[in-house]
Structures are given as C-alpha cells and as structure tokens.
Amino acid sequence: MRQFVTAWGKQVRQSAARCGGRRMSPPSAALANLGTALREAGTKINTAVRELKRREDEASNWMQRFIYREIEQRSHTRGMDHWDRLFPGLPAEERARRRIARMLTRATVAGVTAAAGASTAEVLSIVGEGVSAFAAVPLGLLSVGAEALYTTALQIDLAFDLASIYAVPFAHDDVGEISTLLALALGVDLVREPTRHDKPFAAGETAGDTKPWRVVRQMQREDFAQRVSRGVVQQAVLRNAVPVVGVLVSAAWNQIVLRRFANQVHTVVRQRLAITRACRNIQLGEQHEQEAARMILDGAWLMATADGDIGHQESLALAVLIDSLPLPERIAIHEQSFSDDEEDWFWRINALPPSARDVLVEVLSLVASADGVFTTPERRFLKRLSRALGREIDLAAIERMVDRIRQGETPERAPEPGRSALPALSPAS
Secondary structure: OHHHHHHHHHHHHHHHHHHHHOOOOHHHOOHHHHHHHHHHHHHHHHHHHHHHHHHHHOOOOHHHHHHHHHHHHHHOOOOHHHHHHHOOOOOHHHHHHHHHHHHHHHHHHHHHHHHHHHHHHHHHHHHOOOHHHHHHHHHHHHHHHHHHHHHHHHHHHHHHHHHHHOOOOOOOOOHHHHHHHHHHHHOOOOOOOOOOOOOOOOOOOOOOOEEEOHHHHHHHOHHHHHHHHHHHHHHHHHHOOOOOHHHHHHHHHHHHHHHHHHHHHHHHHHHHHHHHHHHOOOOOOHHHHHHHHHHHHHHHHHHHOOOOOOOHHHHHHHHHHHHHOOOOOEEEOOOOOOOOOHHHHHHHHHHOOHHHHHHHHHHHHHHHOOOOOOOHHHHHHHHHHHHHHOEEEOHHHHHHHHHHHHOOOOOOOOOOOOOOOOOOEEEOO
16 A cells, blocks of 8 residues: 555656646646645655654554654744745734635645546446456555545644644644544544542552643543544545545535634634633742642633533643643643532632632633533533622623634733733622
8 A cells, every 4th residue: 555655646746747847827827736735745645654654652543643743744844934934924814814725725636636536446446357447446545545644634734834823833742632623623522531530550550650631631542543533534435435526526525624624723723822821921929820720720621511521622722721821741640630629619719819810710711612602501600700709700791702713703812911801800899
C-alpha cells in the first residue's frame, strides 16, 4: 500500500507541475489554487506514509501519530510573522475567513481527484479483464485512502492555523484537543472516562506517579482515537461509493464537511481566546493564585456537567482553562481532578478576592455558552452563584453571548484588570 501511495503522490506532483507551469489568463487564475492543492496533496500523502510508522513510540493509534506530525510541522512554520506576511494589515477575523476559503478549494480538489480514481476503479472492476480488473482494487483503495489522509490533514491544519491566527496556538502535545475537534465534526461521542479518584494504585503505580487531568485524559484515550479513525475511513468510503456520480458527491461533501468543521473550529478558537484573556487577570500572589485557580477550575467543571455528561465543546473549554490558569500540567496519581461536591464549592467561593470573583463569573459564563445552548440547569447554577457572591448576573446578556457564539461572532473581550469581568455583572442591590 505504501508503494501505491508514494507512486500516486509522485503522479499528483507531476500533474501539478504541468498545471502550474503554464502562463494563465486572468479568467483562469483560479487554476493556481488547483496546482497548489495538487502539489500539497502529493507532498502530504508521501510524508504521512513515511512518518506514521516513525511515530509509534509517541502514540499507539495512527490518527494520534498523524496529528502529532501535522502539529509539529505546523508549529515551526505558522507563527504570527507568517500571517503578517501572508495577510498584512488584516484583522484576525478576515485572515481566518481567507484561510478557510483557501482550504475549501483544496478540499474540493481532493474530493474530485479521489472520486475520479475510485470511479475508474469501480468501472474497471466491472468491464475490465485480466490485469486491468486486478489493478482496479488497489487503485480504488489508493484513491479513497489517500483522500482520507489528505482531507484529515486539511482539517488538522485548518484548526491549527485558525488558533495561530488568533494568537492562541495549539501546543505540540494538544493531540486530544485536535482529536476532539475531528470527533465533533464526525459526530463521534467522547468515551466515558473512569474517575479513578481516591482508589488504590493500579499495578505498577507508585505514590510519586502522575496523571493528566481527567478531561485531558478523556480526550487522549486510545479507544476514542480509534473511533475517530473509523469515522474518517467510513466517511471516505461513503462519499466515493457511487461510480461517476461520486465525483460530484465527493466534491460537495468535502465542501459541506470542511465548512461545518471550519465554523465549529472558529467558534472554539474564539472561546479559547476569551478564556485565555480572562485568566490573565488573575494576579493574587503565588499561593492565592493556586487556590483561586483550583476553585475556578472546579466551578467550571460543575458548570460543564450541570446539564449532564461533559460534551466536546465543554471539554475543549476546560482544557484551555487548565493551560491558562496557574496549575500543574499533571496531578498526583491519587489526586481528584475535579470536585463533584457542589455544596462545598459554593461554601468555599466566599474566600475568593473580588478580582478572582470577576474572573470566575466570566469563565463560568463562557463555559455555559461553550456548546451554543444556555440550558435551564446552567441558568440555575448561575442564579445560585449570583446569590452566593452577592452580585447580580444578567442572564439576558449571557443569552446574547450564546447567540453570538452560535452565529460565529466573537464573544466579548475580557476586560482590563480592575474592571468588571462582564457588563452583566454588578453588585446586588
């Protein structure tokens, strides 16, 4: 299979060179994007085949290894300087819009190319004889597999690029977050994570061992990555299943899927930016920072699970919150990740200083709006928080923020230190 993919990548790059080498008239200038897409497809597929096996020591699932490779490559080439050169003087929203448009073009090219190969294979298997019929099977597998790799790479790259444009890039080890974004687009649910809280050590564990936070562990699970992998393959097969007609179906499908993925990622990145900005306002001294950060994180967990099991968007919000707060990346193996004791948490928040209370309300409002739905349990939680803090929280303002997030608009920017965290927040009369 590797030899077939390598040969296909070489042919794609040669075709791209022929397309890009001619002088094009203005009406056909769009073909430049076609040439770029074809060249990039060949390069990405060849690189993916070479690198996937080398990454086996970093992750056990091929999807996780693939994400590792894409993030590593992107992190070296997609800093703010890159976007300043590519889109000089443009705001982040416009840069993101143009980046999405370019990726949509590449997704269409990939869909058409793969569907054409799959259709040719299916026709050969029906009307061909001898060698041509035998060659149809690897040709079909090659076309579908290469397209699955390339379109997945486009999604990973787009997620990283949008985060980088907004100056909140994913770290090299944020494989779980990217997997969760892919799962959100594919409709793959998160795998339930056993708490392991306050339980005896497992075999081979010692008191000095550490573990990721529960929500991070949940997104990094191998069985979750396997479900995402199956979803990617199943979609690739389905959109290329019908001969000839599959060319149009695959092109349209790729457009719809990538556009929906782009909208979801755009919303998540805005949330990521808003949470990061909110957490910058915590300046209470090292000891108080740790206590306040842990209380904010526990409150975010209680908010995220107020209406049931944690979902994709809430998991992503909590992951960036852990990165943004002054908290350790890993905790002791016996330590509880989050508090499930709501009564105790409401009793403890009275010790928070005023500035931390502002951040708490802003963060919890962002977590409540993460999935674009402001539910009744979330409303009740915030009403109780309002009474506990002695401050009024304007739920209508949060509703408006939810609407803006659902429509793809930017949530309100976090205020400067010393100012109220939300216009909706004011002392109770």
